[in-house]
Each structure stands twice: as C-alpha cells, then as structure tokens.
Amino acid sequence: MSSLRDRMNRLRGNNASAAPAVETVETVEDVVAAEPTPSPAAAQDHLETLTEEWSSMGVKLLHNEAGSFLIRRQIYPAAHKHGIHGLDELSSSVAGLAAFHQEASPLEAEQLLYLDLETTGLGVGTGNIPFMVGLAYWSGTELIVEQAVIRHPAEERAMLFYLSGKLAGYRYLVSYNGKTFDWPVMQTRFIMNGYNRSLWQPLHLDFLHPSRSIWKNTLTSLRLSHVEEERLGIERVDDVPGSLAPQLYFQFLADGNPEPLRGVFEHNEIDMLSLVCLSIRFGHLLNGAEGGYQLPMPQEPEELIRTGLWLEKMGHTERAERMFELAVQSERAAAAPLSMLAARDKKAGNWERAVLLWQKTVIQSVHYGSAGINASVELAMYYEHKLKDYDSALSYVTEALEQALSDPLGRRDAKRRAELDSLRKRKERLLRKTGRKLAE
Structure with missing residues (x-):
C-alpha cells in the first residue's frame, strides 16, 4: 500500500x-x-x-x-x-x-x-x-x-x-x-x-x-x-x-x-x-x-449550579450566587447537583446552606445511591464535630450504613469494603460517645 x-x-x-x-x-x-x-x-x-x-x-x-x-x-x-x-x-x-x-x-x-x-x-x-x-x-x-x-x-x-x-x-x-x-x-x-x-x-x-x-x-x-x-x-x-x-x-x-x-x-x-x-x-x-444582553436562565437545576460554579471561578461571585439560589429553590433539583453545591458551600464555610442541601439530598434519594449515602455521612460529620450533637450524628451514620449494606447494585470491591469499614468505625465511635451499647 x-x-x-x-x-x-x-x-x-x-x-x-x-x-x-x-x-x-x-x-x-x-x-x-x-x-x-x-x-x-x-x-x-x-x-x-x-x-x-x-x-x-x-x-x-x-x-x-x-x-x-x-x-x-x-x-x-x-x-x-x-x-x-x-x-x-x-x-x-x-x-x-x-x-x-x-x-x-x-x-x-x-x-x-x-x-x-x-x-x-x-x-x-x-x-x-x-x-x-x-x-x-x-x-x-x-x-x-x-x-x-x-x-x-x-x-x-x-x-x-x-x-x-x-x-x-x-x-x-x-x-x-x-x-x-x-x-x-x-x-x-x-x-x-x-x-x-x-x-x-x-x-x-x-x-x-x-x-x-x-x-x-x-x-x-x-x-x-x-x-x-x-x-x-x-x-x-x-x-x-x-x-x-x-x-x-x-x-x-x-x-x-x-x-x-x-x-x-x-x-x-x-x-x-x-x-x-x-x-x-x-x-x-x-x-x-x-453587557446589555440578557441570556435566558438555564432550565435544569444542574446547569444552573454548574453555570454558577463556572461564573464563580471566572470571578463573578454575585451572579453565581443568584444561580445557586434559583437551583436550591427549584423543585426539580436532583440529589447529585445539590451535593455538588453542598461541597462548594462546605469549602466556602457556608454551613447553613450546606446542611440544608445535604438534608434535601437525603430526602430526594428515594433510590439508594452514593449521593444519599454521602450526604448522610456529611451530616453525621457536621453534627458530630460542629454541633457536638452525637445522637443526630449517630442517626445519620446509621442511615448511611443501612443504605450502603442494602444497595443491591453496590460495589463489592476493596474500595467499597473500605467505605463500609469506615462507616462501621464511625458508628462505633458515636455509640461510645452517646454511652450506648454496640448492640444498638
């Protein structure tokens, strides 16, 4: 050839x-x-x-x-x-x-x-x-x-x-x-x-x-x-x-x-x-x-959040915040984009909205999945370390562990086993802090 x-x-x-x-x-x-x-x-x-x-x-x-x-x-x-x-x-x-x-x-x-x-x-x-x-x-x-x-x-x-x-x-x-x-x-x-x-x-x-x-x-x-x-x-x-x-x-x-x-x-x-x-x-x-030209706002909450995150990265924080608020108020917001915004708020120290987003994510995670599990873990850490409310923290980590164990599609690899071990250790620590027995 x-x-x-x-x-x-x-x-x-x-x-x-x-x-x-x-x-x-x-x-x-x-x-x-x-x-x-x-x-x-x-x-x-x-x-x-x-x-x-x-x-x-x-x-x-x-x-x-x-x-x-x-x-x-x-x-x-x-x-x-x-x-x-x-x-x-x-x-x-x-x-x-x-x-x-x-x-x-x-x-x-x-x-x-x-x-x-x-x-x-x-x-x-x-x-x-x-x-x-x-x-x-x-x-x-x-x-x-x-x-x-x-x-x-x-x-x-x-x-x-x-x-x-x-x-x-x-x-x-x-x-x-x-x-x-x-x-x-x-x-x-x-x-x-x-x-x-x-x-x-x-x-x-x-x-x-x-x-x-x-x-x-x-x-x-x-x-x-x-x-x-x-x-x-x-x-x-x-x-x-x-x-x-x-x-x-x-x-x-x-x-x-x-x-x-x-x-x-x-x-x-x-x-x-x-x-x-x-x-x-x-x-x-x-x-x-x-600039004299008004673009239509994105219809999907995830696009609102992603657009806001990009605008914030480009130095336009006020405009980004308006998009974040619209996404939070939307009834169509799914768990994954809410978790993404919650992670941003956690990093920025905006704990009030981060907690609200995690709670909303847990509620909306009708099907067991990583978004709901991760949000439960974040709430457990918040209540344990920020508010010293060990009972609430224990409630969230227990929910996360139950979801992880009940997920029929969950991974069974080494990483998954490490995540489960981490959840069990967190629960054991919170049980000791609340003075409860492990059997509970």
Whole structure:
C-alpha cells in the first residue's frame, strides 16, 4: 500500500502539468516572511484562479515566496445571523472574555483569531498532517473566514509561511479543544518546517473547557455540532461529519477530483461561525445584564449550579450566587447537583446552606445511591464535630450504613469494603460517645 506522502506526491505531479483555465492576479494583504515578520516580498504574492471545479467552491491558488497552496476566503457582514446570534453581537460581548485570562486591559474583537483544523488523523504527532486550516478574524465590519488547503507535501511550507504571519497579528487564539489538539498539531508542523525560532505564543481561549464545566451532564454530547444545536440554535443540513474529512481528502488524493472536498469546506466553515457564536455566548454570560444582553436562565437545576460554579471561578461571585439560589429553590433539583453545591458551600464555610442541601439530598434519594449515602455521612460529620450533637450524628451514620449494606447494585470491591469499614468505625465511635451499647 502506498504511503500518504507517495499519494500526495503523485497528485502533485498530476496537478503540475495541468494548466489553469483562467488566470488573475490580486494583491494579498498580511502575507509575511517566515520568521514571522512582515516582508517586502509580500507584494509579490498573488492569487491565481484555477479550474472550474475549484472556482465553483471559491478556491484559488496563492503564490508566495515559499511556494503555493490553495486558499478559500468567505466574507460575512456584521448583520449575518448564525443560529440565535448575530455576528455583530461580538463587539458588545467580547469584553467579558477577558475573564478567561484575568486581563485588566479591554479585549477587542480584532484581537481574536479563530482556528479549526481538518487533519489526516487524530494524534498530535508528526504523522498527523493538517490538510485544511480554517481561520476566522474580524476586519472592520466584516468577519473573514479563510481556509488554507495543501494538495501535496511541498505546499505545506508555503501555507505555514502565510499562516505564521497571520497568527502574529493576534493576541488571542480561539478554538474548541484547540489547546489539546489543534494548536499542538500546528506547533509540530511549524517546528518541522523550520518556523520554531520565534513561534507565536498566544493567549488561548479554548471553549471546550467551559462547555464541559457547564453542560457536562446536561447535554448528551459535547461535540461542537451538538452544543451549537442545543444551545446556539444552529441546525446543520446535509453536513459532512468531521470524522469523514480524512477519508474524503484521501479520495481527493487518489483521483484528483476536488468535488468531495466541497462538503469538508462547508463543514469547516460552519465550525468557524459556530466558534464565533460560542464566544458571543460566553461573552454575554460573563458580561451579565451589564453587557446589555440578557441570556435566558438555564432550565435544569444542574446547569444552573454548574453555570454558577463556572461564573464563580471566572470571578463573578454575585451572579453565581443568584444561580445557586434559583437551583436550591427549584423543585426539580436532583440529589447529585445539590451535593455538588453542598461541597462548594462546605469549602466556602457556608454551613447553613450546606446542611440544608445535604438534608434535601437525603430526602430526594428515594433510590439508594452514593449521593444519599454521602450526604448522610456529611451530616453525621457536621453534627458530630460542629454541633457536638452525637445522637443526630449517630442517626445519620446509621442511615448511611443501612443504605450502603442494602444497595443491591453496590460495589463489592476493596474500595467499597473500605467505605463500609469506615462507616462501621464511625458508628462505633458515636455509640461510645452517646454511652450506648454496640448492640444498638
């Protein structure tokens, strides 16, 4: 079986002999030298119109002093609406994003560069090649979406030459799982192509992490396509799944027909727009009502609590507290999220609400489970150590032990046995403190 590099090189030979149908030259702004500082040679870079198959997708060939690669550029006006948000909301919401890095200076939309890759594999090692690099950035009153594509290995250096200069003009890199995947992949490719001496080090805004903090148990999936559908009102029609992108690219390498890449371009473009809308969403959430836009409150108590915990982590304690109170007052609050908030209150020394939450958790744990058992243990410790009320403490630890022993689905491993031993020892100690006999 031929290697990926062999297939790409064969395609390179085929494309090199094909003459373009129409040729035009345009000046490309912001193309810079490789190290990566602006170069006078940028004025020599130009775009070339390719065959009808490429032109129908808006794809052109960009030449620079490092070689050539494909580029597709789409322009969206500020009035464009994607899902429930308009792109023009970014200007009013972006200030809130400074909380991600505790920045005191104002954050502006023009400082954000959005990144999303389509790659030949899943790892971050040297064998994984980003064949499509999607970028989005704000320019004046427009959002520019650029997608750079390589047709063979020799085009990668020219693409990275262009990207190195583009990256250097921005302070923040915005992605979805880019801190773990997209950016490490790009760093590897830059280093392998000799662009490592002054590699750009951005402040990263990775929206997978707040999405996980807030929607971990509320949404069935944290894939960007699912988050955008459930929380941003974005519905994709005939979308090519990202998992198919490598297969479609290999198909293109095999036969030279660019048509299969049309869906990959469109999928990546929607990803970029959704990233912008997700930054609007989190910006509004961090700004609160003070930002002039009021997001609807989460309906699920767990999402309220998780949102509050995230806001508190980001420095917005008053707004977080309002969400905590709404969750506590909800009749739909389940045991698990209440225990999560109780743990937060215990750590903060808010014993009054922590006790209330533990009591509520015990009552709502109709089916035996760890949430009710843990809440009973917490109450036993509170009454024993804080109030010296040994009778109440004994009552709660007895209840916890009975639940643990009666749970038909309970674990029977070493950890479970250790938990049971701990409960028995706690009960024995409380029996001695109350002056009762062990038989009781």
